Amino acid sequence: MGEPFRHRLRVRYAECDMQGHVFNAHYLAYFDLTLTELWRAAIGYYGLMTERGVDLVVAEANARYLAAARFDEEIDVEATIERLGTTAITTRFRVLRGERLLVDGWLRHVCVDATALTKTPIPGWLRDALAPWVIAASPALPGA
Amino acid sequence: MGEPFRHRLRVRYAECDMQGHVFNAHYLAYFDLTLTELWRAAIGYYGLMTERGVDLVVAEANARYLAAARFDEEIDVEATIERLGTTAITTRFRVLRGERLLVDGWLRHVCVDATALTKTPIPGWLRDALAPWVIAASPALPGA
């Protein structure tokens, strides 16, 4: 029974476009940096994976834009692991300003051998470390 | 019977990450700039829309990463309009290096009133202008 990992960040000026909103592509970067923080909570630091011979590559990304984040606002990015397959991890991200959901998306990563870059099963130690943030997949999650 | 719009670009050094690949979020920016070029071909310049009272906002983005583009490579971004609804436009993008498909994705935009920012039907003149690049939706396109 996992619960969301949460990372707070503040919108930077350079991330906002002419409409005063965060440009759509930057939300994928928000997802990515939140995952780095989730990894820190789970295994200490991201680099431990490559030291132990595995790495993750992004296979698919998705984002639905419901409302805009603006310059200098503090927003929360919630992450939950909605599918932990044999070789693939689907992480769902919800960007919130207070209670208001702004963006709802997900990233699907594939576990690869750190040198050969070929698909490899997610090792047990990593699977165990991620367990606190694994929840049952939402039916609304495409591709999960 | 539309055919793809095609825009060629060269991968910039600052777009590549530590793995030497274009960072995943930047492909959404590639989609966006290709759409600007498609708009130029269709209606002359993007700003004509707001001058005529309508604008587009991104409602959803998706990208599947099949292979990596690298620094200094020339790549082509193909765009086809796979759904032209009453208020929504779904554009599919295929990023290619030569014949090799690297990224396959789509953006769904919603047409809004340029001042009120409320949903409004795509005007006839815009619908007509986009016709050359409209094709029947691929069955593989989620959300279209």
Next chain:
Amino acid sequence: MGEPFRHRLRVRYAECDMQGHVFNAHYLAYFDLTLTELWRAAIGYYGLMTERGVDLVVAEANARYLAAARFDEEIDVEATIERLGTTAITTRFRVLRGERLLVDGWLRHVCVDATALTKTPIPGWLRDALAPWVIAASPALPGA
């Protein structure tokens, strides 16, 4: 007798280039976001300026790169106002990892009328608010 304003941040993956270092242009964005935080400390929030009829535009930027910041490192950006002229503000930035100086640079801003965008004197209330971080200019500061 001012002392530096200090803002801590963590290097993001997307900010690092193929050499594993923060790409040079991103340091100017680090300077900019640190200035936003200094402004928060000085006047509450950046937008107060435009509400009161003035704004700042960047007139010149400079950075000397002494050592590299890398992915996931925590770094501090120190800011001091080294020149508070009639219409211009030169702010010096020092990027540090612990005691190690990585980048030393400055931004020169000009105060403008928020609507006409013409040069205007820095108002007294802003000058007073910035006083805690004003120090005598370093002789090494070009253009100050």
Next chain:
Amino acid sequence: MGEPFRHRLRVRYAECDMQGHVFNAHYLAYFDLTLTELWRAAIGYYGLMTERGVDLVVAEANARYLAAARFDEEIDVEATIERLGTTAITTRFRVLRGERLLVDGWLRHVCVDATALTKTPIPGWLRDALAPWVIAASPALPGA
């Protein structure tokens, strides 16, 4: 008697900030990509340097912002090598919209051994290849 190298590019939407202007840091990225094109003209492709055992690292960057480039404008970046020292290269960049000078800046690079990353003299073959774009330093160029 060199003359400027010239590279044309179009301002991307994601590069423009809330004021509708190219965000200041992105001009350094424009300088960088223009240098990549100058290198292509001089030696064929950038990677030839590392293949031959040398690389360049940025030691200092400077930009003076005179007027704003805006979304969808075509601009030219002119590059001239204003100082070709034993180990350092200072390249000046002028960003123009038509005849109008928008940004005037420079980058100073240091030649390093590609593996040890220690300072090394610019090899003769590279010096010869860059000759067409070397001009006498402008007196206005600080740090050159």
